[in-house]
Amino acid sequence: MKIDRVVVHPLSLPLAQPLKTSIHDIRSVDTVLVEMQASGGAVGLGYCFAFGPRRARALQALVEDLAPIYEGAEATATRALFDRAWRSLNFLGHAGVAVMALCALDTACWDLAAQSANLPLWRFLGAERNRVPAYASSGLWLHRSIDELVAEARRFVAAGHRAMKMRLGKTRAGEDLERARALREALGPDVKLLADVNQGWDEATAIRTGRALEEIGLFWLEEPLPYEDLEGAARVAAALDTPIASGETEYGWVGMKRYLDARAADILMPDLQRMGGVTGYLRAVDLCDAYHTPVSSHLFVEVSGHVVAAASHATLLEHMDWWQELFDDRLAVVDGHVVLPDRPGIGVGLDRKALARFRA
Ligand SMILES: [Mg+2]
Known part of the structure; x- marks a missing residue:
């Protein structure tokens, strides 16, 4: 299974109730969703998030920067692609938005890899x-x-x-x-x-x-x-x-x-x-x-x-x-x-209507 294309969806999900802890007062979860499209029509999903739309845009920029490492690669090469991406982040550092952005791509890749074996990820x-x-x-x-x-x-x-x-x-x-x-x-x-x-x-x-x-x-x-x-x-x-x-x-x-x-x-x-x-x-x-x-x-x-x-x-x-x-x-x-679902991969599909509703 070959990864054809990475499509990035910037989203803002309102919380049903505000999140209040000793350090948070938060109303929405600004999410960058990765839809990794593979040959044969399979789709792998991954996401990362920040609190605040501008911060989510920084995440999105890093996802888009890392996406070419995945595009054109074999979906089962999860660890090899991760290691390549990780090495490429050396200058930015292995923390913060760069690592979070990698998460969305790595997760979508594992989703596809499990689908290619026709197995739920677990x-x-x-x-x-x-x-x-x-x-x-x-x-x-x-x-x-x-x-x-x-x-x-x-x-x-x-x-x-x-x-x-x-x-x-x-x-x-x-x-x-x-x-x-x-x-x-x-x-x-x-x-x-x-x-x-x-x-x-x-x-x-x-x-x-x-x-x-x-x-x-x-x-x-x-x-x-x-x-x-x-x-x-x-x-x-x-x-x-x-x-x-x-x-x-x-x-x-x-x-x-x-x-x-x-x-x-x-x-x-x-x-x-x-x-x-x-x-x-x-x-x-x-x-x-x-x-x-x-x-x-x-x-x-x-x-x-x-x-x-x-x-x-x-x-x-x-x-x-x-x-x-x-x-x-x-x-x-x-x-x-x-x-956990029995469907192949992470086992949940995208709700396209929700995607349109939460578009940032
Ligand atoms: Mg905690």
């Missing part, structure tokens, strides 16, 4: 299972009242979820704990509750508040400190019984190695676009295995689900619904598991 990657334990992430934001949090948590359970993530980082002392208690009480002991600080604390706050939160039995406490403070994160991880999850903001598998070497987290959650796509994500996953560290995901559930399915040391998959409107099929959530 099978193509060697997975045995098409059901991956997941947690609901599209909610429980920081601006919600306690009543709203509880109502939303109940909606997640009704939708089939058995795990969900709240956000922490309220300014009034004790408020985070109050909110977590209310959720734990409403959910009971059998639903997993996760909490994300989005880098909002310093080390002393993380240890103090983390200790107070131990009674909640959080499944994990995420990004307590600024992402680059690896030594601080390692001290927090050592001080708390609650597992620390981190890594979504770091770039590349070498970045993941820095986290692992520093013991900065108990669980690593590589972000697909900061890994440069499926190729880099697979390398990060194998590194985590070498360090006996469970691995999770960040966003991109349509793609990450396949990689997580193939990792026997994976823990929960993040289920975020931001892009589902773009596709002709939604991933089912059954009894706390995301069910």
Whole structure:
């Protein structure tokens, strides 16, 4: 299967509800979607995104710059093409928009490669299972009242979820704990509750508040400190019984190695676009295995689900619904598991009407 052409779609997807964390106040997800067209009419899909239309235009420029590496190449040459693109980015650096742009192309290429084998991507990657334990992430934001949090948590359970993530980082002392208690009480002991600080604390706050939160039995406490403070994160991880999850903001598998070497987290959650796509994500996953560290995901559930399915040391998959409107099929959530499609490739097709509706 030969890649004929890369078509780039700049899109802006409005969020059903604004995203508010300790560092975000966001209304739309500015997305660059790659449609990789191959001989025989097959189409591979990949995407990357930024918050802000001008930033997304920078992403788009990098996607268009890298596209000729893929055009005319064999779709099964996923790793070779990735390595060529990666080397070509040496001067710009292996972080930021360049790596995110590569993600969209690399993902679309893997989609095509799996299609050429007539296999869903999870099978193509060697997975045995098409059901991956997941947690609901599209909610429980920081601006919600306690009543709203509880109502939303109940909606997640009704939708089939058995795990969900709240956000922490309220300014009034004790408020985070109050909110977590209310959720734990409403959910009971059998639903997993996760909490994300989005880098909002310093080390002393993380240890103090983390200790107070131990009674909640959080499944994990995420990004307590600024992402680059690896030594601080390692001290927090050592001080708390609650597992620390981190890594979504770091770039590349070498970045993941820095986290692992520093013991900065108990669980690593590589972000697909900061890994440069499926190729880099697979390398990060194998590194985590070498360090006996469970691995999770960040966003991109349509793609990450396949990689997580193939990792026997994976823990929960993040289920975020931001892009589902773009596709002709939604991933089912059954009894706390995301069910991956049986169609070849990543297994979701483009909804052309949505494409027109969200055009930036
Ligand atoms: Mg996070």
